[in-house]
Amino acid sequence: MIVVMDLQAPEREIQAVEDVLQEYGYSCHLIRGEKRLVIGAVGSAGSEIPPALETMPGVEKVMRVLQPYKLVSREMKPDDSVVTAGSLRLGGGTVAVIAGPCAVESQDQLRATAHAVKAQQAAALRGGAFKPRTSPYAFQGLMAEGLAYLHEISAETGLPVVTEVINPADVEMVAATADIVQIGARNMQNYPLLKEVGQLRKPVLLKRGLSATVEEWLMAAEYIMAAGNYQVILCERGIRTFETATRNTLDVSAIALAKQLTHLPVIADPSHAGGHWRLVKPLALASLAAGADGLLVEVHPDPARALCDGKQSLTPEHFVELMAAVKAILPALGKTLCTGSGQ
Amino acid sequence: MIVVMDLQAPEREIQAVEDVLQEYGYSCHLIRGEKRLVIGAVGSAGSEIPPALETMPGVEKVMRVLQPYKLVSREMKPDDSVVTAGSLRLGGGTVAVIAGPCAVESQDQLRATAHAVKAQQAAALRGGAFKPRTSPYAFQGLMAEGLAYLHEISAETGLPVVTEVINPADVEMVAATADIVQIGARNMQNYPLLKEVGQLRKPVLLKRGLSATVEEWLMAAEYIMAAGNYQVILCERGIRTFETATRNTLDVSAIALAKQLTHLPVIADPSHAGGHWRLVKPLALASLAAGADGLLVEVHPDPARALCDGKQSLTPEHFVELMAAVKAILPALGKTLCTGSGQ
Amino acid sequence: MIVVMDLQAPEREIQAVEDVLQEYGYSCHLIRGEKRLVIGAVGSAGSEIPPALETMPGVEKVMRVLQPYKLVSREMKPDDSVVTAGSLRLGGGTVAVIAGPCAVESQDQLRATAHAVKAQQAAALRGGAFKPRTSPYAFQGLMAEGLAYLHEISAETGLPVVTEVINPADVEMVAATADIVQIGARNMQNYPLLKEVGQLRKPVLLKRGLSATVEEWLMAAEYIMAAGNYQVILCERGIRTFETATRNTLDVSAIALAKQLTHLPVIADPSHAGGHWRLVKPLALASLAAGADGLLVEVHPDPARALCDGKQSLTPEHFVELMAAVKAILPALGKTLCTGSGQ
């Protein structure tokens, strides 16, 4: 840690800062420049950061030298982590495509979609039973009934299930059906929920928050890992910017950067990122080219009658096109497709 | 609702759109321009919005005519709502200042702060017992112990308590102590939590999310009101922008705009907005000048040793200065200060 | 154009709005809903938008039906435009890579870089002679001397030159050397400069502004085309967002969207977008996968001693790797590489 102080700071202010640093286990190195005094504070493994150093008289700013995350860091574990769930395998050179409707609406809708995406070698089935919606008057999901359909269609198709949980109290119930439990963008910093899924011993798909920095996203993954669950998949789904022509702004740099900073697999959700089905294919390919280990894609048999996010859903026909393009690009990227349930 | 279609759209595509609109209870008015075909869709009170109109062939865009919120709207209730809690009164021309530490750290720290802010006519005491922190390794709050201190010091000083809840399962416990239950910025779209506090019959202080639009903020309030709890206080606390010189960007326009759009009281949190104690006074005054009905301010007896947000906390001495400035500006704004517990 | 009015608006207010609309050549269609009155205004080809309709009593909002750009629109010209400059060809399925140093620093530096990038089949040489720098104390470019080196090395290598102009007064001088004149991100809305390069009859490479929407970017291109110069290349180079881990946020959705909205070729600058050489390759591939027609890449023989943007410059060795990856991915995207001066 570096503490920058006013060169005019009297000796007792410097001493007070050094005292606090020593209280927290740091040793101090003073460097006097022409305009500022810099204290280089060297900590040991256990030393915490003194919370409010910047409020002390004479202190101008405090700069951190180390990253705040540990378990998610590639420094900690240089090799790629691979996440598996049933027949799905993701990371370490294997790309998996997870597809399905935004929301489970009925048994028929889910079954039709599941068979359609399985035929194209999707590796898992997505579908929300609990839907976080901006309006209290919008469809909130089929809940337990939705989970039952997911369970049934998963058994029928052999596709592992990815579904979202939004309430810590529901984690156990959702995890009974889900092969991969999803934390949505709005809940990336819902810490009681993160701690709860940290108790699970099955994979968690953690979406990046709308306005979360890459560092905050990794810290959210650190919450889950710190609770003992090491199977985390990161998912970039677009961030909120000034641009209104697309629903969000897909941040492919975050994919590339996360792949450098962490050993965890990183996937992309091109459906929410662009917000329009015409953008799904280019954004999916861009994500893979940036280094993504997988895709999470919305597919619906009749988007115009979808109860949620129809605008960004692919039809089964569009999904055929997407998968063809994915299969064409992977060899050039040195990756292979997880063909899921073996088709 | 306005549906813009391609002028070249064949008759059957137009018909299909009209069919869906009629299914949802709209009557249609066609206007043919030189380059586009516009359908004006007139609904009745109960008509929902067809979710995925924009995916239909021939449709270019869909534009909403009405606001999506109802109960929070000033159209619904033209007069200012006033929220009261014990001796606190806020809204309708009365300004209240809520002050206290970021986190409850000990009985002594809370007591010292409470007496200091009460002496300056703060109307309520704030203090977090459950702290949502970016790092799993940071102090997470005293929890039940913190609530007990709040209860005790509130009884001692007569100051109503504002404290945050972060888990739907804790709402009942927190509400047993809190006079006003706070929903933090990270939880603005935590819908299970909003529904749960909607069951309460005591005021909820709803912070705006870091990257929530004014409309989304009002929709979050709509969740609480739709569940039957009409006592909502909106709190602007700064949004996330590209600017890094301040912790967040205080959006005073949102305060002014919210006062036009809704009857609910709107307050500001200048501590989190600026992220530095030197900015608290100017941001507090700016918020009031923009129309805010109150302030939420962090005060700590020894900011350099605060376990949380020390950098942005006022000392009791700085709080004296702040209150003097607030008292000086209110008459010019035609507002009066709620002197809380009667001092 | 759609004008939304208060249902309570008295007849004379409605009449006043209709009068203004008719003054501007619109015919009006009134639709009365349950809560609002909507006026559908149909214009003819020449009709301007009445500038301040939204200020009129009774008017709540005004919504535009048509895009504001014309010449750049794909509606106007459905086929891809192809831009050529010497041996460079870009657009319509052909991808070109433009490479070179951020700034021309010396004849030797430029010559070494030019030969290195030519050997890898870069299609053109980039290099700035006039540098817009945040600090007045930073290196501002070699100016006329830099142009002379570009001229000389271009003759020597056969590589066409891309170089930036920042002052309308210098357009003629810069265009004497440049085969493609570049408008930088900071000047995207420098209208005197856009009008001046609109007078040229050689290609203009127009970078997207740091905080420009896709629509504003296309409107800036419209300025150049409206002045008579139809050879415009759009260049996405990252936008400014809250994320600080990368210099900017590469907006691949904007590439995909621009390809849908306009016939002009669109390229990407992965060097400025990521701000770090390690991100250049993934961002370059992501841009191509999203549909980009080319790349603008910074290469420097000794980045650590570069006078400008060394951190994001590739060494010649890294450039070899980049080009190998580009050549590998293009066939899967159905594109071919412009091999420039024939190598």
Next chain:
Amino acid sequence: MIVVMDLQAPEREIQAVEDVLQEYGYSCHLIRGEKRLVIGAVGSAGSEIPPALETMPGVEKVMRVLQPYKLVSREMKPDDSVVTAGSLRLGGGTVAVIAGPCAVESQDQLRATAHAVKAQQAAALRGGAFKPRTSPYAFQGLMAEGLAYLHEISAETGLPVVTEVINPADVEMVAATADIVQIGARNMQNYPLLKEVGQLRKPVLLKRGLSATVEEWLMAAEYIMAAGNYQVILCERGIRTFETATRNTLDVSAIALAKQLTHLPVIADPSHAGGHWRLVKPLALASLAAGADGLLVEVHPDPARALCDGKQSLTPEHFVELMAAVKAILPALGKTLCTGSGQ
């Protein structure tokens, strides 16, 4: 400057970094922590920053200790600078209101507005003769004719003139009429223009760019001062964020912060910030409460027929209200109003 290196970096990499630092006049202090090696580099007055230190092997990041601006800094000049132009005085406790139309449209329009704002003690007249417009088809200003009207009406009313220049070639012509030359938000980083107005010896009003950080804004002012013109007024006019309910987001924190970092006067433009006349009064008061030394306000006799920005223009009647509110709040802020031409 602080250079953070990998603890594993071999001696020759450390030596190479030290060599570059010494080349640039720094002395080096090494601090070895448990995970990183930190080099504290102490420079002397003249030492430049080595441009590409971060590209060197073993280097992880480089952190700046000092601010990059000098002449604008309050460290350089602790007292407030006061800018005067004719009867206008701004800064150091005196607040001035500059008002007038967005664009000069006709002699009559300008005269009517000028007399109206003068009657309310505006200290200067604003009005654009050269208008930077998003669309090439929109009204671009009356240019020389507009300047002539400004000259005439200024002589008639005694009000000093504030008007914008957008082309370096026009600076001399504009400065012949303007008492204060304005640089618009889109030109904040138009360096040829900044250098040109730096040659003037009359005040420059420098608007903050839409997506400029406070530091970049101050660096733009540094350009003007480095060229010898010390009379700079900073103007906050709202930044671009994700919020679309207002035209821009007025950043009052930037006003408060700029007042701490620089001695230059800081004013606000509430008209462009909010984009709607109903927001002008609350945003104006908020700006003053945050510490602004003045206001720049758009007033138009007939906003519905304004050729530019009518939606955000006050009528003369609304301006009366605004000035009454300004006069009411200033004493509470310890400021006095510049009554301009003596009325």
